Amino acid sequence: MTTTAPTTPILARWFEFMDSDDPDRVLGMIADDFVMSVQFSKGAGQSAEFVGDRAGLVGYLAQREKSTLVHHIDVGVTESGHELVLGRTTRDDAFEASFNATAQIDAAGKVRRLLIARTPEVSFA
Numbered sequence: 001m002t003t004t005a006p007t008t009p010i011l012a013r014w015f016e017f018m019d020s021d022d023p024d025r026v027l028g029m030i031a032d033d034f035v036m037s038v039q040f041s042k043g044a045g046q047s048a049e050f051v052g053d054r055a056g057l058v059g060y061l062a063q064r065e066k067s068t069l070v071h072h073i074d075v076g077v078t079e080s081g082h083e084l085v086l087g088r089t090t091r092d093d094a095f096e097a098s099f100n101a102t103a104q105i106d107a108a109g110k111v112r113r114l115l116i117a118r119t120p121e122v123s124f125a
Contacts, residue, residue, distance in 0.1 A: 007076050007077060007078050008073065008076035008077070008078055008083040008084070008085050009083075010029070010083055010103055010105050010109065010111060011073065011076065011083045011085050011101055011103055012073060012076075013029070014026055014029060014101075014103070014111070015071035015073065015087075015101075017029070018064075018071060019067070019069065019070055019071055020066075020067065021066060021067050023061055023064065023066060024061055026057070026061070027054065027057065027058070027061075029110060029111050030054060030057065030110055030111050030112075031106050031108070031110035031111060031112045033053075033112055034053055034054055034057070034110075034111060034112060034113070034114070035052070035053055035112070035113055035114075036050070036051065036052065036053075036056060036057055036060075036113070036114040036115070036116075037049060037050070037051045037114075037115050037116075038050040038051075038060055038114075038115075038116045038117075038118075039116065039117040039118065040116075040118050041097075041117075041118060041119040041120065041121065042120065043119065043120040043121050050063075068091060069089045069090065069091055069096060070089065070090050070091075071087055071088075071089055071099070072087050072088050072089070072090065073085045073086075073087040074086055074087050074088065074124065075087075081104060081105050081106075082102060082103065082104050082105065083101075083102070083103045083105060084100070084101070084102045085099075085100070085101050086098070086099075086100055086124065087099050087100075087101070088123070088124070088125075089118070095120075095123055095125070096120060097118050097119055097120040098118070098119060098120075098122050098123055098124055099116060099117065099118040099119075100116070100117050100118075101114070101115070101116045102114070102115045102116075103115075
């Protein structure tokens with residue numbers, strides 16, 4: 001993972017784990033009351049939403065390609081227990097999609113809420 005946003009350490013680690021051969025390590029980063037929504041567009045109006053708690057995240061992880069995409073955080077900010085990033089994914093060094101991610105972080109540094117939106121239709125390059 002490449003990042004220019006060291007001010008978002010939790011999301012930087014999250015995407016580092018997601019890009020690895022063992023993305024299930026993110027399960028150790030979530031709080032007991034974790035809730036997520038991942039809005040995933042493949043473009044041309046084809047999209048899916050992955051929602052839920054820990055079980056929802058397990059389901060999302062099960063359907064993902066492992067070690068194929070690389071997440072690049074281009075802009076990030078941390079404010080009042082929240083991390084927000086704008087980034088892009090690449091496949092074989094070529095642009096695949098832009099993404100936004102927002103995480104609410106608890107006092108123990110665990111992710112309570114996670115909202116990710118992704119689309120290949122918009123590039124911020």
